[in-house]
Amino acid sequence: MGGWQDELPSQPPDPQGLASFPRKGTVFCEQRSSRQGWEVLTGLCGVPEQLKISVESNKLEIIKEALYIREITILYKHKFYRFPVMDYLFPHNPLLMDPQDVYDGCPPYVISKCGKGSFLSKETDPAVLAARLKELEMRRKHLDWAPNNGPYVIPGYTKQTEYDKLPRFLKFKNARQKAFQLHLKRGHNMMKRTVIENKISVIFGKDTPEHFKNLKEFESFFVEMAESHQYDLAMVDDVLRVMDEWKTDEEFTRQELAGINPARIRKIRSLPDTWDNMPEMPEHVMGDGVSFQAELEAGRVYIIDTNMLEVVGDGGILMPILTGFILPMIVSLGDCLYYHDKNDKLRPVAIRLEYKNGGDPPTFWFPPKPSDSEASQAYLSWLQAKLYFRSSNMQIHAILTHFVRAHAVVEVFAIAMYRCLPKQHPLHKLIQPHLMGVIPINVQGREFLTKSTGVMAALMASGDKLWHLADVFMKQFRYEHLFPPKDMKLREVEDLPGYHYRDDALAWWDILKQYCAEFIALHYTCDELVQGDSELQNMVDEIRNQGYKNLPEQGGFPASLESVEELIEYTTALVWNGSVWHTAVNFGQFNYLGYVPNAPCAMTKPPPAQDEEITMERILLSLPVKEMARVQIDISYSLSLFSPVEKFYLGSVREEKEDLRTETMMVDEEEVECIERLVARLTDLQKHIDDRNEGLKIPYTLIKPDMTPLTVQT
Numbered sequence: 001m002g003g004w005q006d007e008l009p010s011q012p013p014d015p016q017g018l019a020s021f022p023r024k025g026t027v028f029c030e031q032r033s034s035r036q037g038w039e040v041l042t043g044l045c046g047v048p049e050q051l052k053i054s055v056e057s058n059k060l061e062i063i064k065e066a067l068y069i070r071e072i073t074i075l076y077k078h079k080f081y082r083f084p085v086m087d088y089l090f091p092h093n094p095l096l097m098d099p100q101d102v103y104d105g106c107p108p109y110v111i112s113k114c115g116k117g118s119f120l121s122k123e124t125d126p127a128v129l130a131a132r133l134k135e136l137e138m139r140r141k142h143l144d145w146a147p148n149n150g151p152y153v154i155p156g157y158t159k160q161t162e163y164d165k166l167p168r169f170l171k172f173k174n175a176r177q178k179a180f181q182l183h184l185k186r187g188h189n190m191m192k193r194t195v196i197e198n199k200i201s202v203i204f205g206k207d208t209p210e211h212f213k214n215l216k217e218f219e220s221f222f223v224e225m226a227e228s229h230q231y232d233l234a235m236v237d238d239v240l241r242v243m244d245e246w247k248t249d250e251e252f253t254r255q256e257l258a259g260i261n262p263a264r265i266r267k268i269r270s271l272p273d274t275w276d277n278m279p280e281m282p283e284h285v286m287g288d289g290v291s292f293q294a295e296l297e298a299g300r301v302y303i304i305d306t307n308m309l310e311v312v313g314d315g316g317i318l319m320p321i322l323t324g325f326i327l328p329m330i331v332s333l334g335d336c337l338y339y340h341d342k343n344d345k346l347r348p349v350a351i352r353l354e355y356k357n358g359g360d361p362p363t364f365w366f367p368p369k370p371s372d373s374e375a376s377q378a379y380l381s382w383l384q385a386k387l388y389f390r391s392s393n394m395q396i397h398a399i400l401t402h403f404v405r406a407h408a409v410v411e412v413f414a415i416a417m418y419r420c421l422p423k424q425h426p427l428h429k430l431i432q433p434h435l436m437g438v439i440p441i442n443v444q445g446r447e448f449l450t451k452s453t454g455v456m457a458a459l460m461a462s463g464d465k466l467w468h469l470a471d472v473f474m475k476q477f478r479y480e481h482l483f484p485p486k487d488m489k490l491r492e493v494e495d496l497p498g499y500h501y502r503d504d505a506l507a508w509w510d511i512l513k514q515y516c517a518e519f520i521a522l523h524y525t526c527d528e529l530v531q532g533d534s535e536l537q538n539m540v541d542e543i544r545n546q547g548y549k550n551l552p553e554q555g556g557f558p559a560s561l562e563s564v565e566e567l568i569e570y571t572t573a574l575v576w577n578g579s580v581w582h583t584a585v586n587f588g589q590f591n592y593l594g595y596v597p598n599a600p601c602a603m604t605k606p607p608p609a610q611d612e613e614i615t616m617e618r619i620l621l622s623l624p625v626k627e628m629a630r631v632q633i634d635i636s637y638s639l640s641l642f643s644p645v646e647k648f649y650l651g652s653v654r655e656e657k658e659d660l661r662t663e664t665m666m667v668d669e670e671e672v673e674c675i676e677r678l679v680a681r682l683t684d685l686q687k688h689i690d691d692r693n694e695g696l697k698i699p700y701t702l703i704k705p706d707m708t709p710l711t712v713q714t
Contacts (some may be wrong), residue, residue: 105167334389412547439711
């Protein structure tokens, strides 16, 4: 027979009980005899309600590879009974191994129930209760919180530092791991090629980095890389669309509302103290007869700031790792004011730059007149200011919006879930598909990307101060930031025009909340059941007092949940942030970072003085050199690719996309109906998004349901 496979087939057996599959072992279920295949229980066993499942090897050796069992289906009296497992079991040889031993985080056996799952307080079978407690004991042993006694206020994370040493239930499935490793290897090879190209140029005599001679050269440079590295053509087209529009104020604004950092703009009614020295705004900026102060007080002015970068010094020390050169990487503060004008358009009206690391005073920059040419001083100085602002905002996106907010924050939920909710718990079935990928991908990220000598530290101006920035961010992070409706209200952005992220995010929230509410209604019929669910309350406690224990007031995370409504909100936040938020800020990175001037990873010269003459040569000398651009393009491409292990909210047979229905422990008929209704609503949302996008110059597709993975694993 063939070797161990990764998954048992998910299809039910044939009614005659004759189906078989190649295994070097046997799956045993209590109350039945077993061959190497599916068995049909006889009438003597009664209606199957629960199974105790273990795996036994018939080889006289210790087999070191676990078997993943998705579910077991039993045919009894012409009716199928589905028993979800979705776990790894180690094949035990009774002559060589203690059948009670735990290997690689795999339990010695699994007890699975047919139906909706159960609460701990309702368990009466001693064997089932023992298995439930044993599962959590094993999980806690193999998945523990890292001690966080350092100087930084950051989310809790697993103490395991290497992916290869994670327990088996946290690793990707073998059947897909091979494809994932090929994907990873391709990304590494692309990066390696880029770094080698950079290093070879140094070895063969180049003693200074190579600046771009004009903006057109950035365009041709990107196209050449896309061809030589064989980038996906559709993704390249997305970059080319941005490349055509990037210099316009319309596109500059659109990217803050429908780009990869879309939740930072907020309304203000008075200027921050940092804007005290702003000169009088030129008349043409606001329009004839329009008072900036009056519009500000009326609530028609918005701001994006990058004040969190104050704690970060200039970078560049590690740049030789990637480019072969030591290059200055400037960290400056950049704030932008936007005005919601009488024509219902949002447009930028002022940018403030400050180079605190150099002790320079702030400078203020305003848009040119429509009649100013692209060669004019007014146009070039405004273009230069936008470049510095976009570079500063990119630091915030890469480190805080993406890594901290979309990865580190979510890891807390995943650890607490695995440690506190056994698989038989109803809420484990609801939230596990949306938290299952974040721990392994974060461990890999800490191994290669975010460590002090990692890629981010070498490439980004603020990358070597990642944890300093995370500390500042998390001290301001609050529980309500997890809820899009509350976040939008806090930022007062309900009436902003063209805010497609807001529209799609809120639609997603409503749909997911309805899904969670329908599922929870099947299990929690009153508030007392929520209050008395000790496993749920343990998870809530761990999230607050382990995951966010160092935040001021634990970030406002609840110490317990007291009502069904609170539980619905809580679970919706976990599902939305474990899937939709990450999609919104991750997979479009190549769109906006692929053309380097649009969002530079670092500027190589300090911002200009207020009275400095701005030339195109000055602008080009401040942008990343070719050696840096190569790396930025390659990394942004790799980060924007869907992983081969990805499953999506909406599947597609043609595109070989699997959906939620293939990654769930919900087998009860009413639970399955919850998923079917979710899929139907998301199908409607997909059509709505497609219809809206038909009228847009650059469509907003980042969180379309068929492009939104179930969990964070890239």
